[in-house]
Amino acid sequence: MIKLEKVSKTYRTDKVETLALKDIDLHVGKGEFVAMMGPSGCGKSTLLNIIGLLDRPGQGRVHIDGVALSSYRDKDVARLRNKTFGFIFQSFHLIPDLRVIDNVELPLLYRSMGNGERSRLAREALERVGLGARMEHFPNQLSGGQQQRVAIARAIVGRPQILLADEPTGNLDSKMSAEVMDILLKLNSEGTTIVMVTHDEQEARRVGRIVRVFDGQLVGKEHAHAA
Numbered sequence: 001m002i003k004l005e006k007v008s009k010t011y012r013t014d015k016v017e018t019l020a021l022k023d024i025d026l027h028v029g030k031g032e033f034v035a036m037m038g039p040s041g042c043g044k045s046t047l048l049n050i051i052g053l054l055d056r057p058g059q060g061r062v063h064i065d066g067v068a069l070s071s072y073r074d075k076d077v078a079r080l081r082n083k084t085f086g087f088i089f090q091s092f093h094l095i096p097d098l099r100v101i102d103n104v105e106l107p108l109l110y111r112s113m114g115n116g117e118r119s120r121l122a123r124e125a126l127e128r129v130g131l132g133a134r135m136e137h138f139p140n141q142l143s144g145g146q147q148q149r150v151a152i153a154r155a156i157v158g159r160p161q162i163l164l165a166d167e168p169t170g171n172l173d174s175k176m177s178a179e180v181m182d183i184l185l186k187l188n189s190e191g192t193t194i195v196m197v198t199h200d201e202q203e204a205r206r207v208g209r210i211v212r213v214f215d216g217q218l219v220g221k222e223h224a225h226a227a
């Protein structure tokens with residue numbers, strides 16, 4: 001499903017060069033749930049951005065569902081990203097002036113579908129995360145855990161094959177974190193491939209596989225075992 005070969009990434013500013021990723025080989029099979037762990041600054045977000053086609057590697061190859069990213073032009077990459085991935089962030093990234101239902105509909109605006117269909121899919125996604133009764137609320141009228149569930153509904157509304165989550169429980173207390181993890185595990189059991197960055201060992205142990213990043217490289221052998 002996701003295959004990275006010898007991926008490296010260097011950030012260059014006027015004065016400094018930072019080698020953020022070095023020779024990453026990673027294979028994530030269809031339907032896997034992978035937790036990515038490592039100290040601050042080791043390259044986890046950079047790796048997630050490259051997997052999610054938000055950034056291109058400096059060197060190396062990225063294959064998504066068997067297709068090499070290098071064969072896509074920029075505008076096709078954007079379309080592939082929108083269709084294939086759902087993104088969840090630590091700080092939710094909801095739009096405060098939009099009602100919950102309108103936030104969830106956002107990713108569908110780029111697809112050709114009528115208002116009725118858009119609204120039906122958004123309602124369905126909100127019901128799946130247990131927020132069917134909060135559609136007309138604004139984000140600041142919800143708890144942190146509920147806001148993250150809205151963000152999950154927004155991430156899954158377009159039925160992506162892959163969910164990428166960057167510390168999705170980082171801003172939540174343990175009860176809300178457990179609720180968010182339950183939803184992610186359920187989505188995974190229904191077939192969605194998930195890659196999640198986390199700092200929480202206990203949480204990571206709930207998922208299928210842990211990939212550890214250190215200083216821009218993968219450590220251990222676990223990254224090689226995927227189907």
Ligand SMILES: Nc1ncnc2c1ncn2[C@@H]1O[C@H](COP(=O)(O)OP(=O)(O)OP(=O)(O)O)[C@@H](O)[C@H]1O
Nearest residue numbers: 011012018019020039040041042043044045046047
């Ligand atoms: N846009 C950028 N320009 C320059 N350097 C960057 C940029 N983004 C990241 N870096 C550097 O690349 C390295 C990896 O950063 P990255 O954000 O991927 O780490 P991380 O493991 O996600 O960290 P954290 O757990 O703190 O979020 C760091 O040394 C960081 O300073």
